[in-house]
Amino acid sequence: MESQRSFLLIGLALVTFLLWQQWQVDNAPQTVTPPTYSEAGENNLSQASSDVPVGSQAEAIESASTGTKFITVTTDVIKTKINLLGGDITQLDLLTYAKEKDGSDPYELLVEQGGQLFHAQSGLTGANGPDASSAGRPLYRASADTYTLSGDTLEVPLTFLSKDGVLVQKTFVFTRGEHKVEIRFDVMNQSDRVKNVQLFAQLKQQSAQASSSMMMPTYHGAAYSTNDEAYEKVDFGDIADKNINMHSIGGWVAMIEHYFVTAFVPSAEEQIDISTKALSGGKALIRYKGEPVQIAPGATETLSTTLYAGPKDQDKLAELADNLDLTVDYGILWFISQPLFHLLKFLHGLVGNWGVAIILITIIVKGLMYGLTKKQYTSMAKLRQLQPKLTELKNRYGEDKQKFSQAMMELYRKEKVNPMGGCLPILFQMPIFLALYWVFVESVELRHAEFALWIHDLSQQDPYYVLPILMGVSMFVMQKLQPTPIQDPVQQKIFQYMPVAFTFFFLWFPSGLVLYWLVSNIISIVQMLMINKSIEKKGLK
Template identity: 75%
Template sequence: MESQKSFLLIGLALVSYLLWEQWQLDHAPKPVATPAQIEQTAAGVQPNNSSANSDVPISEQAASFANTSTQSNIEVTTDAIKTKINLLGGDLIDLKLLNYAKEKNGDEPYSLLSSAGGQLFHAQSGLTGTDGPDASRSGRPLYSAAQTSYQMTGDTLSVPLTYLSPNGLTVTKTFVFTKGEHIVKVNFDIKNNADSVKNVQLFAQLKQHTGQSNSSMMMPTYHGAAYSTNEEKYEKVTFDDIADKNINIHSTGGWVAMIEHYFVTAFIPTKDEQIDISTKSLSGGLALIRYKGEAVNVAPGETVNLSTTLYSGPKDQDRLSELAESLDLTVDYGILFFISKPLFHLLQFLHGLVANWGVAIILITILVKGCMYSLTKKQYTSMAKLRQLQPKLTELKSRYGDDRQKFSQAMMELYKKEKVNPMGGCLPILVQMPIFLSLYWVFVESVELRHAEFALWIHDLSQQDPYYVLPILMGISMFVMQKLQPTPVQDPVQQKIFQYMPIAFTFFFLWFPAGLVLYWLVSNIISIIQMLMINKSIQKQGLGAKK
């Protein structure tokens, strides 16, 4: 197997995988929600015949308030986020990332949480249990706040909401925001004013409409739920999985999350807290993932504090790893994460030197290809030696005819005599392939490349080349590589396939993000230079390919 042939087969396998992934996305059954259902869901209401949200019941009266009252929401603005909190239940129903634009050079910030119909995504938390206000048959608690809007002026901002329940509990739900952070600390102070013990249980859940995926064949990204337990460090649960079957898992610590391409929203309990993680499929095309903490008894006159942490922001690996164990795995490099992570840190280091992600991509490609040069040279030399033996192998085949056993024995003796390893051309490519694939996922998953400029007409490495210059240059480089490395394929049909491969890849790469195409183009150019050097060395050894 020649280097060029192996490279093309790897690329073909990758494109086939992406096509299969997109087929799965396109043909998976999608729940259809009526406008009325979406409106009800945005207010937190479930149909009368549904118990899908029975842990957080809402009465018709409460739902009416959520739909009609202009005072039901309060706004909170920090230097990093702008969010809305619904006083009915105290849920975050809208959250915008002020430092991340929705579009390149746009003024509109990227929205993670939203109440906009098919874009619905809420972060809900509250108290159930025997006596929790969210378990009341009269509906979710209607909190009160001292202001309708809050603006951060210092390093932290606390937004307290209060609720006095009919059974004698005074609940203060406080949202704590920190300067420069996408973290929201949610604290519950529960005071028992009654003369009997009260039982409460904290829950935190993420509810999202399932029709929001922006994944495509050229950018196959995951959009769905995920969780972590003390046994499973990172487990994805697709919306289809949630629709098919609800999960119920007990864990010591962990987290629950909703993931999209460059961003993640996660509820994180305290590290050693005993929690129960579950999922539910809701009416109106919604999916929910939640965790519930331990039930807590509050004695008469006693005040108990319960808390959870919400992160809603970019998939910043360093920050996520600080917040919770394995939360950084939401930057999903797949099974090759142990290779991708060091490569990402190397890419970060190079960016720190040159302050340009495009230049950093070029430098890391040069470094990786340079480190693998010795393997590439061994591969080419081994293939050259095998080509030199072709006449002798042809002679052996004619001598032994259809006797495969004798032919195989004679062939192995020839390899041993000539000191040729028939696997010498395959083993190096097996080492290189995981590295190339790891780099691919680094470029796909890294939020740092989102809206990152390179040079000239490339103003966003996460989007396709607007003038298709890079894909065309990449196709030309593949054509040059084919000419420099003749293939041993004799079958006319296979020869035609390999001849048209550069054209096919150019077509596919037209829609690839510019950062990925830049990586492949630079890799091809370096391969061409290496081919010229190695071919010159091979010619000196008298192993040149026979034209």
């Protein structure tokens, strides 16, 4: 099989895959964001922030007419807004990640309201949990309106006393340099009866905001991990169709977007129930509940969970929970992508530039594949040498395809030529290319990463289309170095316009991917020249 045909098949397969991804996005259920709403009973967990519960502290706090009170917490890497109604984190900004390249506004991961609404909610349900009260969510007290991290850790305590004598102190623990927040519930039973509470943690998000593109097919939706399923995605369409309910020991629940992940993580030994739910107004949530806990009169119990809201840092995620690093979704080729990513990261540590690291990893991969490449080109050269004999056989046997096929295989055996020799090597290289593709698409390290000259963001397309055009030129040169003997005029036209088609598609690819393909083509050209010289010395043209 000729290399041009192989590249065409690869290109067609890739474009078909990307078109299929985009079709899924375009045909996903669409929703419209309605006004803020509230639900009764346990659905109070997903109610809007404008609802103030009736309770023993209601007279001591602001009324609904003046708005519910919030507090803000600022560390060196995040800034959060906590709603005292329920103690939910309703806004979280990533201070070290800009929203736009060279912009001053931080990236908003959790958003308080509107079409991008995204909240991290946690609390206590159960028979005596304050969040299960028909009166609504508990309204906590705080000793200050703003908190700022000055040391290595910062604790932000909120308190609530229910009418039936359950005192809850909900404490948020922030750590310098970390995107994780420890959330601890110290529950004291001040009554004369046993109380039952149950911790829940959930992520509520407006589902209509999911976005992707054919050239950047990224996932936006929910995911979870259990002791049976290491990593499972549940997109917003699946949640709208059917709610999931399952039991696990340990695990986590998360909402994922392109470069960032928000996850609630219980302890690894905790028994939890994971579920999803579609809410009115196009909102969706994924939650977990812990086991019910009994608290004797006068006793105190502590329940806790961990919230991670930040970039898809594989090392940090793997350290926080088993399989959480799989949210950096490399697909079925993850076992190839992960080593390639670590190699890319190692190279970046040496040179300090992600673009240069991409060039180096391309050189390494192409160097390791040189033996297969040489075998491929040598096999195709031998096949071209046999073209006159194959034509003679075809003329001899005419329409008798069986005899022609037998004679052709006998010729291959006699000349010691493997007809698949030009195809198999490139099939080995295909997984490497796809694995690198997902590394470049999924790695937050490449977001806003500069290379050189006009390439200021390797995760975005080339603003002047220089790299795609150079890539097309390199493909044209490769065609000239490796001409195809195909006589069919239609196929000849297809191969002739391949560089043009690829250039067109690559106009919208992230520049990091185009840089990889361009460098790969340049190395292939050099290898072709070297291999062709070696082949000619053996008497093959």
